Amino acid sequence: MNIALREIQRADAQEIALLLKDGRVALGTTTIPSGYGLHDADRWIESLATSVANRIDHAIAAEGSGKLIGVISCSTLDMDTAPGNVAYWVGQDYWGRGVATRALALLLLDPAVRQRHAVLEGRHLESNPASGRVLEKNGFQVVGHEMKPWRGGALVKLIKYSRGIEPP
Numbered sequence: 091m092n093i094a095l096r097e098i099q100r101a102d103a104q105e106i107a108l109l110l111k112d113g114r115v116a117l118g119t120t121t122i123p124s125g126y127g128l129h130d131a132d133r134w135i136e137s138l139a140t141s142v143a144n145r146i147d148h149a150i151a152a153e154g155s156g157k158l159i160g161v162i163s164c165s166t167l168d169m170d171t172a173p174g175n176v177a178y179w180v181g182q183d184y185w186g187r188g189v190a191t192r193a194l195a196l197l198l199l200d201p202a203v204r205q206r207h208a209v210l211e212g213r214h215l216e217s218n219p220a221s222g223r224v225l226e227k228n229g230f231q232v233v234g235h236e237m238k239p240w241r242g243g244a245l246v247k248l249i250k251y252s253r254g255i256e257p258p
Contacts, residue, residue, distance in 0.1 A: 091187050092153035095162065095196045098138060102149055103131035105158040108179035118218040119179055120238060120248065132233060146202050150180060150193045159184045162193045164203050164210065173252065174207035178224070190224045201258040209254050216242075216247040225251045 110116055110126040118122070121145035136188060138147055150160035160180035166172045176197065180189045203210075212230055214221035221230075240246040 091184065091189060093189055093192050093196075094151050094153045094156075095148035095193065095200070096151050096156065097099070098135060098149045098158075098161065099146055100132075100135055102158045103128060103135055106131040106134075106161070109159070112182070114182050115179050118215060118221065119177075120213075120215065120240060120246070121177070122179065124241070135200075146197075146200065146206075148193075148197065148200075150178070150189060154257070160189060160193065162190075162197050164197060164207070165198075173209035173211045174203065176210055176212045176225075185220070190221070191227045194224055194228045198255060204255055204258045207255060208257070209252060212251045213248040214251075216249055222249055222251070229253045 107126065107128040107130070110122060110131075113124040116122040116126060123130070138145070145163060145165040147161065147163040148160055149158045151157060152159055160178065162176070162178040164174040164176050164257075166174050176194065178190050178193055210230070212225045213236070214225070230253045232249060233252045234250045235250050236250055237245045238248050
């Protein structure tokens with residue numbers, strides 16, 4: 091499947107809510123709550139306007155139609171010292187088709203990402219090894235793990251990856 095990265099638009103809220111509706115995508119992430127709906131998607135898209143300085147967010151879109159099939163982002167809390175953190179999700183109908191791997195490869199070519207960050211990190215739930223393969227296929231290497239509170243407060247293990255990138 092051919093994909094492209096594009097700007098996230100207000101009209102994407104409905105597709106985001108639809109893709110996250112059944113909760114299986116959310117279970118593979120540490121940040122998307124279960125029961126994510128249209129109101130949540132609208133609020134998230136609105137929040138992008140105020141977080142431009144520390145985030146780069148793209149819709150993962152089917153090439154040709156432009157239909158949103160996932161989201162990929164690079165963010166940091168401190169642009170001067172912290173590495174960028176990549177995160178992504180893809181709708182379940184598109185799992186196993188190399189979509190996230192291609193989206194991350196495209197994000198790594200983004201001049202804004204390359205200008206802001208010399209190092210990128212990514213994390214995945216230990217229970218979601220497919221996300222780790224996406225990182226590995228894009229040159230990330232395991233650098234450790236960390237424990238993080240998850241749904242209901244239980245601690246889960248995150249596998250942490252890192253890689254350097256060249257400026258544009």
